[in-house]
Amino acid sequence: MGNVTRGTTNPNRMRRVDRWITGAQARRLRSFPAAPLAVDLGYGASPATAVELFDRLRAVRPDFRLTGVEIEPTRVAAAKPLERDGLDFRLGGFELPVGEPPALVRAFNVLRQYEEDDVGAIWDLVASRLAPGGLFVEGTCDEIGRRATWATLDADGPRTLSLAVRFGSFERPSDVAERLPKALIHRNVPGEPVHDFLRALDGAWLAAASLAPFGNRQRWIAMARAVGDAGWPLVDGPSRWRLGELTIAWHAVAPSPRH
Template identity: 65%
Template sequence: MSAAAGARGARTGKPVGAITRGTTNPNRLRRQDRWIAHALVPALRHAEAAPVVVDLGYGAAPWTAVELFDRLRAVRADVRMVGIEIEPDRVAAAQRVARPPELTFRRGGFEVPLDGNRRPLLIRAANVLRQYDEDEVTAAWARLCARLAPDGLLVEGTCDEIGRKQAWVALGPEGPRTLTLSAHLASLERPSDLAERLPKALIHRNVPGEPVHAFLRDLDRAWAAAAPYADFGVRQRWLAMVRAVADSWPLTDTQARHRLGELTLRWEAVAPG
């Protein structure tokens, strides 16, 4: 999203952004959903009535919005989900699964249009910025973060077609906080295989001299050293890898999250140099 495109959208009232490929599959974003439901527990439970969450750029079919809505309802029964898409035909097609007022769909883009200009507790933008240039990411993040509630969260990242390899950045109103890697461990050859799914802000930075490259290098080395643990299962190998890098990198999550094939660390440790 270039600055010029954002300005034009603001002047004309048209959605800000570009149409994505729209690729989607049921349960593709289950790993993100699971992490979001865990991370948002405090904010959801302390929010005022009917907190609003947004699935931005949900794609050609509305499955990701429906699935995230159902998973968040387990935490907060009165949560309101708004699926936002820039392509009118996708919005029209999604109406068949809408459950107003709890689950609705509307046309929009990075301006995140909501009734009464409400500020959402969550904006999830999965596989949206992947098609943009790296130098457009900062402006897109800033625009989306400005729409968040004071204790809100922006989750922006990418995944493969069936959701076995995922990576995302979590941002608060102030900016980026953490990077999470998540993998289907049984199909993972080495941690650096996740590099192809890094968020746009990092995917071109996986080169020598950049922090994210060093992080993936250290994960691969620890993974190789943990090979004997594979006799006890791939999860034990992953946990041994995590323990090996914990003293060198600022991990923020717990073993319960690690057991799910996740790894989260503070953003500043891998931010582009």
Template identity: 65%
Template sequence: MPSLKTAPAASGHTVEYPRGGPGRPGKPVGSITRGTTNPNRLRRMDRWLSGPSAASVKKAADPLVIDLGYGAAPITAVELHHRLAKVRPDVEVIGIEIEPERVRRAKALERPGLSFRQGGFEIPVAGRRPAVVRAFNVLRQYDETEYAAHWDMVRARLAPGGLFIDGTCDEIGRRATWVAIAPEGPVSLSISLRFGAFVRPSDVAERLPKALIHHNFPGEKIHRYLQALDKAWAEAAVLASFGNRQRWLAMCHSMVAAGWPVLDGPSRWRLGEVTVAWAAVEPGYQGL
């Protein structure tokens, strides 16, 4: 087993780097995940990244995007490259997987702007700083005590203005959530639901990112937020005959009126999406 060096992390956790220190060759950081994936599973997050958050790619000096832990099949990296190329034609997507056989199989799909390599949270890109790192359905398979150190490790490698996206979704992408993390720390939580795939907004709770999924109980901010969404959704039931989209729009307007720091607007709400500032949902028991 290689020797490790440790470094303090902003979260208060300790990050363990492979031998040689951060950015040097060594054993990949992370664990092999189940690797399950499906075509179009991450379309909701891709739509957000190529939409309201496209600036992180459009304005990047080096339009490097990492699909970290893409799983047993590389389809999510292929789809991400296709979608982001419409925003930035010279975008470069690198799919990174810790399991060598998954990388070997993906090599057949390489093309200009899309490649695959072995690695983990250390992001083995030879000193380059990614504009975006996406890790979807990866950290949810880790222990709760581990996610913060991995957040710190990845965000320390981002380009200025870059984003690390830690997200979770169901098997076919109908219910999704993700945290956007800047080099300075977490920025926002997004919830994106397919109309007809939920009864209440809080049905997404089982798909919350690892940072929040164990904090959905009274006294925690994320619980209060989901309960507020449910209440606003119930109060908008009078609009149900006009369709779930109109009801969702009314719910979001109510959340804004109630003072929640919602960061997007009707063009995103129409898609079954809503994004709130991280401070409104961050972990930390508040008491009853």
């Protein structure tokens, strides 16, 4: 189920989301029963980022398995020589052609090529396939992974939105808007919660300009603390902020209902 995407990718492009998965979610990953399964959905023309995710998950727990799923047969055939114990590649789409509910599904730069109205049904379908306690991480990043955003879902729906940037790759935090998940990218307009949030980040970033001589990391931490103090429901803290990350509860940025 799904459409063939452009498939463009680069090695290490997903490093920011993988760092969050294996860092912020490490306790969750370790909580699953033996030999949990992850799915890299729509890994693209090269399987490099699927292999990277497999290796990174195995650093958290050595019994993790990963299946790369692609809807384009030649991409699956090209990946087959890289299979090894715990890592395989299969033809398929959003239906997830695996024999058990996965603990983790990562889909990056996939839904960006769909219509916004398609997103809800796709999210529901993939989330319904998760193992108890499982996560669906869906997002977008730029071509070399300097700016990334992702939504995290569980069986009950979307839970959070995360932003992750390389310091020095932006002038204002709202520069990441062009990489928002499909559910939000067209909602960065006045009157929408995600627009208000990005404006709040920009304002706090500018207000923290006096910290620039101490480095963008200190300025980002001050920005995050300021928006949290202003009432935005951030769900992480300085240990993640210092990496150029920021995660907020989904309800605070969810799209407004359309009439």
